[in-house]
Amino acid sequence: MISEQVTALARQAIKKRIFPGCVVGLLDNSRQDVCAFGTPTYQSDKPISECSIYDVASLTKTVVTAxxxxxxxxxxxxxxxxxxxxxxxxxxxxxxxxxxxxxxxxxxxxxxxxxxxxxxxxxxxxxxxxxxxxxxxxxxxxxxxxxxxxxxxxxxxxxxxxxxxxGADLDTLAERRIFLPLGMRDSTLDPALLDKDRIVPSGYRPNGTLLWGIPNDEKADVAYASGIQSGLAGLFSTVPDILSWVEMVFNGGRIDGGTFLSARAIELMTHDYYPGKPFRSALAWGDGPTHQALDGAVCGSILAKGGFTGCFMVGSLTARKAIVLLSNRVYPERPANLEPWQEFRRSIVQCVFGKNSHCR
Structure with a gap:
């Protein structure tokens, strides 16, 4: 399912040092395909695994909080x-x-x-x-x-x-209400519970401390240090786990023959809540910025959410197709120029969906 073009784009991005490695996952109806490229850091010779764990930043807002x-x-x-x-x-x-x-x-x-x-x-x-x-x-x-x-x-x-x-914090609720029911075995808001060797570092603090197994977000990190989950970031996850969440959405909120979320919830999550306004916002995705950044790579029935660490998911309910990509583009530091990353994202989404393929 993962085409030669997608593979070539991932490898070119690594060569251009947009990120040291990434994991790409595709969902096409009920079929899934996951491929890993590159290494966790530029200094490492250890290959990325399909189940490598990334700090997915603002994907937390959708997968957990909403x-x-x-x-x-x-x-x-x-x-x-x-x-x-x-x-x-x-x-x-x-x-x-x-x-x-x-x-x-x-x-x-x-x-x-x-x-x-x-x-x-x-x-x-x-x-x-x-x-x-x-x-x-x-x-x-x-x-x-x-x-x-x-x-x-x-x-x-x-x-x-x-x-x-x-009456409980988000880490406890997410584990019980989301991760366990959806079989997201490698997802957590408490990365201290994970095998650190599987976690991909996401950069450095200004004082030189390596960000490895702690949120690469100032506010989320302050919350985490206080023993509280912020709701804005802090989810550590894998491509297969995020695909499980997307598949639940595509299945209308149903898992294993039972209801996880109502049909009304899925509609609210996947349709513009204020049609006719000069902005686009479904009740979960907060997808305006990512949608705009795709700049015509795909449009129409699209769900889009990004995380600044180098993660995004884009899906179409109409086509029942989605791409999830996790990377650490902010390693070793946040790049001043975002255009190489944005161009890569537009190009790989276009490869998966075909330019303007859902414009109706």
Whole structure:
């Protein structure tokens, strides 16, 4: 299933040092194919495995955080039209009493705070609960639901919402409610539980410390150090595990003949929630930036989510086809020029789907 063209693109990317290695997985109806390329680091001679474990960064927002929210909504423990402050009373400060759960799920909340937009603060100055307090006290920059803003703050608030409603942290909930039912044996929000030799390093801190088995995200790392899961990043996983999650979506929320998520949840996750608005946001994917970055490589019935460490998944429910690619493009450091990575992503997605093949 993985074509010679896809193989050639992966190998060219390694040669161009876009990343030292990657794992590519394709899902075509019920058929899966997974191939590994390159090495974990430029210094290593150990080959990447098809089951190598990557820090998948913002894929956490979809696979874990949004999935848990949809499960809670399915169970009637909350609803999209309830105010967030029903469960987080502190959030009602400064005129945010009208912010609904649907606004967090669709990333249509804009908060006025230097720790929200163009964030350049130093998280070492804060503990994770203090960061949340900043968001609780912030005012709104725009009416909820009117403008789209893909921001970590929204995912962090969703994580806290889940904790308050479910009475447990995200790592415990994800293991019990997502990973075990879907057979995602190599996925966790607590990488200390994993075989470290299988984890691919994702870069270095400014002080020279190797990021290996800890989240490569300042806010997520501050949360992890506090014993809390952020909701925005921190998932460590493999291509086969992510494909299992995508296959559940393609199967309408059903696994092994039973229901994992409702048909309504799958529809909310896979369709634009505010049709007619000048942005695109399904209730899970927060897919606007990734969709735009594909720049016509595929369009129409498309699901798209990326993670800054060098991971993405793109799928079409119409074609029942998806690609998942995990890499560590931020090793040894975050590149200043994103275009080589973006061009590679556009090209490999185009190889899988065919340019404009789903434009109808």
């Amino acid at each position: 999935t848990l929210m949809h499960l809670l909504i399915d169970e009637g423990r909350c609803s999209l039209l309830e105010p967030v402050c029903t469960y987080i009373p502190e959030y009602a400060q400064n005129g945010k009493g009208g912010v609904l759960i649907e606004h967090l799920m669709s990333y249509t909340v804009q908060l006025a705070s230097p720790y929200i937009d163009d964030w350049q603060g130093d998280t070492t100055l804060w503990k994770f609960p203090e960061l949340l307090e900043i968001y609780y006290g912030a005012s709104l920059k725009a009416a909820p639901g009117e403008t789209y803003l893909y921001t970590d703050a929204t995912a962090m608030l969703l994580g806290e919402l889940i904790r308050r409603i479910a």
